[in-house]
Amino acid sequence: MNWIDIVTIMRDEWSIIGILILLLAGEILVDKKQLSMLIPIAIGLFVLHTAMSFIPGDKATLFGGMYRTNEMMHFMKAILNVAVLIILFQSYDWVKTTLLPNGMANAFYMLLFAVLSGMYFLISAGDFIMFFIGFELSTLPIAAMAAFQLKEMRSTEAGIKLVLLAGLASGIMLYGISLMYAVTGTLYFDGFLSAYYHEPLLVFGFILFLSGLAFKISLVPFHFWAPDVYEGAPIAITSLLSVVSKAASVFILMILLLTVFKDLSDAWKMVLYILAVLTMTIGNLFALRQTNMKRFLAFSSIAQAGFILLGILAGGAVGAATVIYFVLIYVFTNLGAFGVIQAIKDESGKEDMTDYTGLYRTNPKLSLVLVLALFSLAGIPPVAGFFGKFFLFSAAAGKGYYILLIIAVINVTISLYYYLLPIRAMLLRTSDTPIPTTKSGNMMRIGLLICVAGIMILGLYSPVYSFVLGLTQSWL
Amino acid sequence: MDILTILIIIPTLTVLALIFAKGQKSYRTISAVGMGIQTVYSIYLLTRYLTERAEAGGETMLFRRTVEWFKPWNINYEIGVDGISVAMIILTAIITLTGVFVSWRVKELPKEFFVSLIVLSTGVFGFFISLDLFTMFLFYELAVIPMYLLIGIWGSGPREYAAMKLTLMLMGASALLLVGILGLYFHSPMVEGHHTFSMMAIAQAPMEHMDQLFFFPFVFVGFAVLGAMFPFHTWSPDGHASAPTAVSMLHAGVLMKMGGYGVFRVALLLMPTAAHEIGWIFMILAGGGILYGAFGALRQTDLKYINAYSSVSHLALVLFALLLMDVVSWSGSVLQMISHGLITALFFALIGMVYERTHTRDVTKMGGLLKIIPFIGMMYVMVGMASLGLPGMSGFAAELAIFVGAFQHSGTLERVLTIMAVLSIVVTAVYILRVVGKMLMGPVTNEAFKQMDKARWYEKTAAIILLACIIGIGVAPGGLYKLINESVTPLIELIQKGAL
Numbered sequence: 001m002n003w004i005d006i007v008t009i010m011r012d013e014w015s016i017i018g019i020l021i022l023l024l025a026g027e028i029l030v031d032k033k034q035l036s037m038l039i040p041i042a043i044g045l046f047v048l049h050t051a052m053s054f055i056p057g058d059k060a061t062l063f064g065g066m067y068r069t070n071e072m073m074h075f076m077k078a079i080l081n082v083a084v085l086i087i088l089f090q091s092y093d094w095v096k097t098t099l100l101p102n103g104m105a106n107a108f109y110m111l112l113f114a115v116l117s118g119m120y121f122l123i124s125a126g127d128f129i130m131f132f133i134g135f136e137l138s139t140l141p142i143a144a145m146a147a148f149q150l151k152e153m154r155s156t157e158a159g160i161k162l163v164l165l166a167g168l169a170s171g172i173m174l175y176g177i178s179l180m181y182a183v184t185g186t187l188y189f190d191g192f193l194s195a196y197y198h199e200p201l202l203v204f205g206f207i208l209f210l211s212g213l214a215f216k217i218s219l220v221p222f223h224f225w226a227p228d229v230y231e232g233a234p235i236a237i238t239s240l241l242s243v244v245s246k247a248a249s250v251f252i253l254m255i256l257l258l259t260v261f262k263d264l265s266d267a268w269k270m271v272l273y274i275l276a277v278l279t280m281t282i283g284n285l286f287a288l289r290q291t292n293m294k295r296f297l298a299f300s301s302i303a304q305a306g307f308i309l310l311g312i313l314a315g316g317a318v319g320a321a322t323v324i325y326f327v328l329i330y331v332f333t334n335l336g337a338f339g340v341i342q343a344i345k346d347e348s349g350k351e352d353m354t355d356y357t358g359l360y361r362t363n364p365k366l367s368l369v370l371v372l373a374l375f376s377l378a379g380i381p382p383v384a385g386f387f388g389k390f391f392l393f394s395a396a397a398g399k400g401y402y403i404l405l406i407i408a409v410i411n412v413t414i415s416l417y418y419y420l421l422p423i424r425a426m427l428l429r430t431s432d433t434p435i436p437t438t439k440s441g442n443m444m445r446i447g448l449l450i451c452v453a454g455i456m457i458l459g460l461y462s463p464v465y466s467f468v469l470g471l472t473q474s475w476l
Numbered sequence: 477m478d479i480l481t482i483l484i485i486i487p488t489l490t491v492l493a494l495i496f497a498k499g500q501k502s503y504r505t506i507s508a509v510g511m512g513i514q515t516v517y518s519i520y521l522l523t524r525y526l527t528e529r530a531e532a533g534g535e536t537m538l539f540r541r542t543v544e545w546f547k548p549w550n551i552n553y554e555i556g557v558d559g560i561s562v563a564m565i566i567l568t569a570i571i572t573l574t575g576v577f578v579s580w581r582v583k584e585l586p587k588e589f590f591v592s593l594i595v596l597s598t599g600v601f602g603f604f605i606s607l608d609l610f611t612m613f614l615f616y617e618l619a620v621i622p623m624y625l626l627i628g629i630w631g632s633g634p635r636e637y638a639a640m641k642l643t644l645m646l647m648g649a650s651a652l653l654l655v656g657i658l659g660l661y662f663h664s665p666m667v668e669g670h671h672t673f674s675m676m677a678i679a680q681a682p683m684e685h686m687d688q689l690f691f692f693p694f695v696f697v698g699f700a701v702l703g704a705m706f707p708f709h710t711w712s713p714d715g716h717a718s719a720p721t722a723v724s725m726l727h728a729g730v731l732m733k734m735g736g737y738g739v740f741r742v743a744l745l746l747m748p749t750a751a752h753e754i755g756w757i758f759m760i761l762a763g764g765g766i767l768y769g770a771f772g773a774l775r776q777t778d779l780k781y782i783n784a785y786s787s788v789s790h791l792a793l794v795l796f797a798l799l800l801m802d803v804v805s806w807s808g809s810v811l812q813m814i815s816h817g818l819i820t821a822l823f824f825a826l827i828g829m830v831y832e833r834t835h836t837r838d839v840t841k842m843g844g845l846l847k848i849i850p851f852i853g854m855m856y857v858m859v860g861m862a863s864l865g866l867p868g869m870s871g872f873a874a875e876l877a878i879f880v881g882a883f884q885h886s887g888t889l890e891r892v893l894t895i896m897a898v899l900s901i902v903v904t905a906v907y908i909l910r911v912v913g914k915m916l917m918g919p920v921t922n923e924a925f926k927q928m929d930k931a932r933w934y935e936k937t938a939a940i941i942l943l944a945c946i947i948g949i950g951v952a953p954g955g956l957y958k959l960i961n962e963s964v965t966p967l968i969e970l971i972q973k974g975a976l
Contacts (some may be wrong), residue, residue: 094793318548381614390610390654394549397658405658410652416647420624420640428628428636462546469548 008234009060009069012077016117020110021044027106032227036100042109043088045441050081061126065188068126071469076251076324077124082450083244083331084116089337089340089447090273091236093440094347098234104148108236110143115240119248123255128177130189135173138248139166139216143240144232158232165225173212179205189260197263206264210318213256216249219309220278223302227286235345238294239338242301247327249307254312255325256476265315272313273304273404275476279306279344280411287418291353295339296418297334300377303415304330307392310408317476320397321469326388328468329376330452333385336373339448340366347438353422358431363438369448376455378419381411384459391465478504478541480605483565485600486514491591500586507576507590511597513922515569518562524809525562529962536966537607547610550670554608555793559791559963560810563956564604564737565816570945571729571821572597575722577938578825582630582720588629593722596622600730604737609657609673616738619731620646620702621948623715623723631718638718645711646702652699653738659683659691660746665907678746679970685749692750696743696758703735704788705758705795706765713772717837721828724780728787729821732932733813736794740806743802746796748971751801756889759799763893770903779827779915780836782907783820786863790816793897797878800885803968807961808877814956815862815870815949822859830915831934833928841913844920851931853916855939860908862946865901870946873953875901 007014026038056075061067069149091108099105118137125131143166147159181187183202196202211222215284229236257268283303290296308330311323343366344359345351360367376385389412397405440448458464489754490510497506515714525869527536537556544553559566575593581590600621606612620643628639657673663683664671672678682688697708712732716724733808744751769789776782797809830845830853831837846853862869920926931939949956 055698075820322550375621381617386614386617391549393654396663397655398662403660405655407652410648413644413648413651417640417644420643420789422626424628424636424640427625428639462551465546 005060006062008209009058009062010067012049012057012074012081013117015049017114017382019049019054019123019311020113020117021311023106023110023113023314028108032103033165035103035106037094038106038109039092039100041417042106043092046081046085046113050077050078050085052079053081056234063126065190066130066350067124069124070205070475072118072324072475073123073255075471076248077120077467079324079328079331080116080244080248083247083335084240085337085437086237086339086447087112087236087239087244088330089443089450090239090342091337092161092447092454094234094236094342097346099148102150105358108145111145112240115145115245115284119244122248122252125252126189128189130253132170132174132177135216136170137214138245139170142237142245145237145240146229146407147235148237152232155231155234159227161225161232161372162229162391168377169212169215169222172208176205176208176210176212177215179447180209189256198469203264203267206261206267207271210268212274213249213253213314214313217246217253219275219305220282220369221301223279226302227234227298229400231292231295232255234293234379235338235342236296239342242298243331243338246301246305247331250308250312250323250327254320257312258315259322269313273401274307276306276309279303280408281306281310281385284411284418285412287415290418292355293351293353293422296353296422300415300418303411304334304377306407307389310404311392312397313401313404314399317469317472318398319395320472320476321465323389324389324472325371325465328464329388329454329458332451332458333373333376336369336448336451336455337377338435339451340370340373343438343440343444343448344435346444347440348435350435355435356425357423358427358434359396359426361430361436366438366448368442370426372421372452372455374419378416380416381453382460384457385455387459387465478555478697479521479538480541480557482517483514483601484522484604485602486510486517489596490514491594494587494591494594497587500583502575502584503590506583507594510594511569511573512577514601515566517572518569520568521557522562522566525557525559526608526959527546529559532920534965534966539608542764548673549610550667551610552608552674553611554674554676555605556607556612556676557605559706559959559961560614560737561604561741563810563814564733565601566925567817568597568600568604570941571817574821574825574938574941575725577934578725578828580721580934581696582934584630589626589720592622593726595899596626596726597730597953600726600771601732603711603734604814607675607880607915609660609675609742611673611676612742613653613657613739613740613789616653616702616734617650619734620650623719623727623731623966627715627719628724630720632720634714635717635718638714641793642711645708649698649701649708651698652694655695656691656698656742659687660742661692663687664690671708675746682746684747688747688750689754689833692743692754693745694757699738699743700733700758703732703739703791703795706761706768706788706792709765709769709788712788712865713781715779716787716824717780718786721824721831724824724828725821728783728824729817732787732791733817734890735796736791736813738807739795740798743875744801745967745971747803751799755799755801759796759893760791760798762799763896765789766796766900767903768792770907771971773907774903778840779830779839779911780824782839783823783827786904786907787816789900790820793878793900796893796897800882800890801968801971802816802881803961803965804884804974805878805881806964806968807957808874808881809846809877810960810964811870811877811949811953811957812874817868817872818857818942818946819862819871822855822939823863823948825935825938825942826856826859829931830856833923839914842915842921842925843918844916845925846916847920848925848928849930851936852939855943856916857912858943859946864905864908864948866904868950869949870949870953873950873957877957887900929939938955945959 137178287299603614
């Protein structure tokens with residue numbers, strides 16, 4: 001192992017840290033009045049970073065197994081990059097008008113990239129220390145970002161709520177890790193469980209550990225923080241939490257369960273089964289009653305997480321592929337929805353479902369993007385969400401989970417009802433005081449266009465799925 | 477480009493043209509031209525089919541083509557048609573075309589209206605040519621979801637409620653169907669280490685007995701809800717009543733037939749053992765639906781509700797005949813789907829025309845319309861006669877075939893249900909003649925009605941096309957019957973071979 005290796009293998013990490021250092025230098029060196037020039041620099045650098053992450057990576061381990069990577073993990077990081085890039089585009093106007101005057105624009109980008117680097121370490125972790133560092137690094141800055149709109153009480157409330165509950169979750173998780181360490185005597189993932197998987201203490205520690213992750217994915221019953229934080233935080237942060245953070249956590253959950261805790265599958269399958277049923281059903285039932293668009297998407301994303309668990313339960317290369325594929329689609333879909341909400345909020349300050357009444361007559365394009373995104377979330381063909389959900393369910397059915405499948409399809413039908421509600425407001429109804437025609441900035445348009453392209457193409461263009469399956473097959 | 481895919485490409489191009497067009501006139505012209513080409517093309521498909529059929533010999537599906545899609549799941553874009561699908565395709569093309577004509581004067585969001593309408597028909601065309609369960613399911617859902625917008629935006633009355641109810645019930649049904657399809661897939665024969673979604677492959681090697689019993693209800697109910705099987709029919713009357721005219725036509729004329737077609741193609745053909753063993757449960761429901769629909773229609777005074785319940789009754793007859801599982805009943809049943817599709821489309825088209833002039837659909841408030849709008853009135857009388865099974869019209873040929881088939885079954889249940897079904901024709905006659913008498917004959921009850929416009933050219937075109945087909949089939953049902961019968965016979969043989 002030499003320095004060249006460390007640089008090339010960890011190039012994603014180095015590159016994002018490099019961007020962070022540059023931004024930090026900019027913060028110190030650039031004159032206060034010219035800070036706005038850092039915004040295009042941050043976005044431009046990140047575009048390059050994202051493009052670079054599509055160069056395929058190789059299988060490798062570093063630092064005696066603390067850090068490991070392979071093609072699949074590299075692709076997961078690329079998905080996260082794309083998601084963050086879309087958020088950067090969509091939040092451009094908001095950053096410029098709201099954060100820049102307070103001098104917080106640069107801080108926003110630095111925190112965002114710090115979160116992303118935390119997610120890289122989370123996915124590439126080879127032992128529990130690295131895992132925990134990644135876990136913290138990808139959570140705590142978000143708490144700071146959630147409280148960014150200092151003048152709004154709800155934003156501050158969201159930040160405090162997140163930091164307190166995330167602290168609690170970390171504590172429980174750390175306790176679980178220490179119990180598992182007590183049994184096995186090692187923190188490395190390799191050979192972690194070899195002989196001890198029948199120990200009750202280990203199972204107990206594992207359940208505590210799992211709750212920590214479940215908190216981050218906001219699985220029911222660990223979801224109580226999510227709606228308030230989602231509603232209170234600025235939209236860019238809500239999309240970060242409910243899309244990027246959730247995607248990263250789902251990835252690491254899947255990696256851990258299918259490799260490190262493979263021998264414990266009897267225990268976690270039962271737990272996951274119950275969590276899946278609860279998450280789908282309760283997430284759905286609460287989503288039915290929401291009127292705030294952000295809160296509505298928050299509950300919908302809780303329910304979606306329940307569907308993802310079906311793929312993890314199915315396991316194997318096929319199950320893993322359906323999970324990654326679904327998350328990939330979910331990223332474009334949900335960010336599309338959040339993007340529209342951001343665009344409307346930027347222009348009119350409104351984010352209630354009733355405000356959207358008659359939106360199609362004044363803003364047909366924005367409405368159509370939202371309609372596409374909602375159809376994709378609901379799983380209506382020919383948009384991508386249909387394929388994602390179909391394959392998840394197929395994976396579960398292939399392993400004989402027919403009862404779970406029936407519960408899931410009933411939930412899909414329920415979810416269709418609430419996904420149709422905003423569509424009803426926008427298209428079916430007319431309003432005397434509709435949101436006036438808004439003209440979004442170019443950055444927002446690019447962001448939405450990427451989302452629409454993803455929603456339309458990822459499903460119908462089948463090589464994407466084959467590619468993902470190839471990755472997971474070489475992994476497992 | 478192969479001959480069947482063009483059936484999807486024409487509507488897709490029409491939709492694209494609509495998106496880039498401007499002005500109400502160009503929207504409707506583009507739609508009419510597009511669907512006109514589609515109709516001509518589907519008739520050309522029929523002639524091609526007939527010549528190929530003569531040469532093909534034992535092959536059940538013609539123009540087959542398989543394009544690999546999702547290889548890891550062995551999902552293919554697999555298409556092919558037999559006589560039944562060809563008949564359904566022509567029906568769909570004709571009804572969509574006439575639907576465009578009756579929507580000639582859509583004022584609100586005309587572009588979106590025609591786009592939704594044609595996307596819907598694209599789904600239907602795709603559904604009828606699919607031989608792959610995944611592709612079929614995809615097109616099925618593609619056909620259902622535009623209904624929500626069509627009823628919700630351009631509907632009347634409690635349109636939001638009706639649209640939501642219809643969408644949720646149909647998508648709920650498709651969720652059940654998804655379970656059934658995945659069950660079929662994972663119990664299908666393995667080819668090169670993969671299961672298959674191909675209906676042709678599954679039909680050759682049906683799954684185990686117990687598995688069939690488990691999955692049959694999912695698939696059957698999944699499709700039968702779309703076919704408005706009692707007691708899952710409640711979406712249908714509300715949906716019909718609130719939908720705009722063209723949508724009612726497509727909905728009753730084509731969409732509900734997808735239910736019958738799916739029951740036949742997927743539930744019965746792929747799971748024949750279960751159909752033999754537990755089909756009786758659904759047969760009783762279908763028998764109940766025949767009577768329930770007929771008596772329901774008797775009680776209604778709203779024109780659209782009358783026809784909606786009448787559709788429930790006629791579709792139940794289709795499902796009943798399908799469950800009998802013999803050549804004559806099946807042929808009759810498919811014939812009934814075609815015939816009822818045409819009849820009910822014409823009914824709804826005429827109701828739309830009447831409603832546009834009277835602004836009411838309540839029969840009790842009308843009277844003497846035949847004197848004021850003679851063309852529409854006469855058409856209504858004719859289609860009424862067709863619906864109650866007057867010889868010389870398509871309804872007679874279809875129902876006769878069904879009853880001839882049904883009387884060959886000597887089991888008590890079948891016999892009782894058959895007699896009930898025959899008796900329902902009397903009830904049909906009552907509600908149709910009652911409407912004709914009240915609405916068209918007698919004195920003019922409302923002075924304002926005397927100012928009504930005569931039928932316009934596009935309305936006449938739509939009505940004449942449909943009536944011509946109805947009478948054409950009625951006078952010479954032989955050609956169509958032969959087309960269907962030749963395709964049904966090998967399928968029945970396949971099932972009987974599997975059951976033995």
